[in-house]
Amino acid sequence: MLIRKPTDISPSEITPDSVYTKRRTLIKAALGGGAIAAAFPASRLLMDMPEERKAAKLGLLSKSEFSTNEEQTPYGDVTSYNNFYELGTGKDDPARNAGFLQTRPWTVLVDGEVKKERTFGIEELLKLAPLEERIYRLRCVEAWSMVVPWVGFPLSALIKQMEPTGNAKYVEFTTLHDPQQLPGQRIPLLDWPYTEGLRMDEAMNPLTLLTLGLYGEVLPNQNGAPVRIVVPWKYGFKSAKSIVRIRFTENQPATSWNEIGGQEYGFYANVNPNVDHPRWSQARERRIGELLKRDTLMFNGYADQVASLYAGMDLKKFY
Numbered sequence: 001m002l003i004r005k006p007t008d009i010s011p012s013e014i015t016p017d018s019v020y021t022k023r024r025t026l027i028k029a030a031l032g033g034g035a036i037a038a039a040f041p042a043s044r045l046l047m048d049m050p051e052e053r054k055a056a057k058l059g060l061l062s063k064s065e066f067s068t069n070e071e072q073t074p075y076g077d078v079t080s081y082n083n084f085y086e087l088g089t090g091k092d093d094p095a096r097n098a099g100f101l102q103t104r105p106w107t108v109l110v111d112g113e114v115k116k117e118r119t120f121g122i123e124e125l126l127k128l129a130p131l132e133e134r135i136y137r138l139r140c141v142e143a144w145s146m147v148v149p150w151v152g153f154p155l156s157a158l159i160k161q162m163e164p165t166g167n168a169k170y171v172e173f174t175t176l177h178d179p180q181q182l183p184g185q186r187i188p189l190l191d192w193p194y195t196e197g198l199r200m201d202e203a204m205n206p207l208t209l210l211t212l213g214l215y216g217e218v219l220p221n222q223n224g225a226p227v228r229i230v231v232p233w234k235y236g237f238k239s240a241k242s243i244v245r246i247r248f249t250e251n252q253p254a255t256s257w258n259e260i261g262g263q264e265y266g267f268y269a270n271v272n273p274n275v276d277h278p279r280w281s282q283a284r285e286r287r288i289g290e291l292l293k294r295d296t297l298m299f300n301g302y303a304d305q306v307a308s309l310y311a312g313m314d315l316k317k318f319y
């Protein structure tokens, strides 16, 4: 057996104390031995590996002024090194277990503080606004990053169409809750379903992307098909996957990671090299596919577009 020294263990492999303790209690309470394996029966594992590229093309896409021209992370890495706990906790689990998730038919309920709630079929969402390619940096809280050519349209297009009331101060995103399709939900690692949220001005910022694809194709399941959010100046956990509900609220919504480890996962979660995670530095990051680490940029390099949203706020307090 390989025994590793603490110095060999990367931050991405370290489970924060509070999460670890809470998780252990939850897991012990809910499960007997072998339950994690039982949650993912091998007979239903997806045999299609991402390299086969069977995804549907999304047609002609306009290019975005917000795209970075940095080198893109290869499709194979973007689709095989994932965080999607509902499909397993290992980085390669989501790709392997992607076949559990059925993304058609799919609806997204938009409700809460809006003039009139509405349910969108996924085909309607795909046509709601012109699709753009947005090449964004994605910085995970675990100190790795990628550059991904996402496809989608600004969330603001949907918000404007829905006419939120004057009480709408926040937007909450909820992932599908179905332990048959997302077997990780049989294990109480988080308080399912996964929820995330943004302040209204963050949701309206032109960078915030309602995302339906990547690399010119529909989203692979492991990346949050059929629809997810991408908020490039925040840590990746804000970018909720496989969304079934978008709700406008007056009060700040509870979010999954903040609930389980509020000391470590703030509501704002802006990428900030000056505010360490309690258990590791956030000053540097490893771009997937590269050997040497690079400096992490304030707001993940999007300060020009978003710093004004936080003018006057103490970002050490509102981390």
Ligand code: MTE
Pocket (backbone or CB within 6 Å): 078, 081, 082, 083, 084, 085, 086, 138, 139, 140, 141, 175, 194, 222, 223, 224, 235, 236, 237, 238, 239, 240, 241, 242
């Ligand atoms: N959404 C759901 N529903 N479940 C998750 O576990 N993980 C988050 C985020 N969205 C997660 C999620 C985290 S921690 C990251 S870094 C990004 O998804 C990763 O997105 P990617 O796998 O497409 O790179």
